[in-house]
Amino acid sequence: MNTWRCYAASVAFAATKHMICIFNAAASARYIRVYRFFGFPTGTTGITSTLLQLRIARIITSLTPGTTITPVAHNAGNTSLDANTTSGTGSTTTLGNFYRGMYISTEEIAITTFDLDNMWCLVPFAELWNAGYGDSNVEPLTCVPATAEGWSCYSTSALTSSAWDFEIEFTDAAT
Amino acid sequence: MADTWRYYAPTVSWTANKNLLDIWNGASSSKTISVYRMFVFNLATTVTGVLDFAYIYRFTDSSAPATTGSAITGYAHRSNNTALNANTLGGTGYTANITKTAANMLRRFLFASNEAVAGTLNYSGLETLVPFAMVWDSGYSDASTQPLTCVAGAATGYVVVAGAGHSAGTTDLEIEFTSA
Numbered sequence: 001m002n003t004w005r006c007y008a009a010s011v012a013f014a015a016t017k018h019m020i021c022i023f024n025a026a027a028s029a030r031y032i033r034v035y036r037f038f039g040f041p042t043g044t045t046g047i048t049s050t051l052l053q054l055r056i057a058r059i060i061t062s063l064t065p066g067t068t069i070t071p072v073a074h075n076a077g078n079t080s081l082d083a084n085t086t087s088g089t090g091s092t093t094t095l096g097n098f099y100r101g102m103y104i105s106t107e108e109i110a111i112t113t114f115d116l117d118n119m120w121c122l123v124p125f126a127e128l129w130n131a132g133y134g135d136s137n138v139e140p141l142t143c144v145p146a147t148a149e150g151w152s153c154y155s156t157s158a159l160t161s162s163a164w165d166f167e168i169e170f171t172d173a174a175t
Numbered sequence: 176m177a178d179t180w181r182y183y184a185p186t187v188s189w190t191a192n193k194n195l196l197d198i199w200n201g202a203s204s205s206k207t208i209s210v211y212r213m214f215v216f217n218l219a220t221t222v223t224g225v226l227d228f229a230y231i232y233r234f235t236d237s238s239a240p241a242t243t244g245s246a247i248t249g250y251a252h253r254s255n256n257t258a259l260n261a262n263t264l265g266g267t268g269y270t271a272n273i274t275k276t277a278a279n280m281l282r283r284f285l286f287a288s289n290e291a292v293a294g295t296l297n298y299s300g301l302e303t304l305v306p307f308a309m310v311w312d313s314g315y316s317d318a319s320t321q322p323l324t325c326v327a328g329a330a331t332g333y334v335v336v337a338g339a340g341h342s343a344g345t346t347d348l349e350i351e352f353t354s355a
Contacts, residue, residue: 049293049294050293051220051291051292051293051303053218058250097183097250098183098185099181099183099250099349100183100214100216100347100349101183101185101216101218101347102216102303102304102305102308102347103216103217103218103291103303104303105291105293105294106293107293107294114296115294115295115296115300116291116292116293116294116295116296116297116300116301116303117293117294118296119296119300119301119304120304124306125304125305125306127305127306128305129305130305132211132212132316132351133312133316134316135211135313135316136176136316137176137177137209137211137313137322137353138176138177138179138211138252138351138353139176139177139178139179139252139253139353140252141252142252142253142254143254144253144254144255147254147255149254
């Protein structure tokens, strides 16, 4: 399956912000299947943080990308994405239902200490959503053709002076 | 792939013996429901919590879970899924028609409902992380292993339950399931 990756570096936290999202407009004839979201801390100095809740959410109606993200193909031979499949950070869209809520902490990462903040630096814990550990019976989060919808990693509140890297791993297919 | 759905119950309070999140497929349902994963995320803030067991039970009450609690709407992983059967129901906090017996207990695990704290690593903090919040999974894609199943034509449900000692803190819960 043609696989793609949206990657957004150093996305600053803000209240009610779509940290990273992907959207498939109604004019798209393609199925977009989101298999994984990742979020990695980046701060190494001077961040005093509390906990905030990140959400995995369905988004609907339309998308204004904000800062546009150009998805990168996992295989250079992939057929280009439909022009109606777009991605962004800080986007404007309409929230649908929440599918997950989870706490994160964005305090600085230090070399000589190990605490909760460090956990999200590690790939298994940075994986905020997965499609089912390879279980083919379980559907990933899907955008179907002719339906304006997408998926977002959404911040409920602001955390001062902190930013994370975010990724969305998805496939693009005709059926 | 089968039509996949999610029951998501946000900000559920830990109280003694509470049925935190349940799924029930009535005998009138023509669908087989397969439960692949359950998640329990620690959501406690500024609270002195309790360390006590949480439980996963199977139950076979013929009537739908009822009274006191709230219905949970299933969210589709794909917007053009066939609608769930009207006899497939989710709920939180229901007290009636969820009969739990020792013979039908599938798992118990200790859960700490203390607050998680930035800059601290303790058991409560670990419970905020996705891999550790997954309290039930179907077998990591092992096709030889069945998920928890409610077969068509037989009333069956599954429920995550708080232990008798739980009295503080909140949690987000999820049940991931297919309908076929």
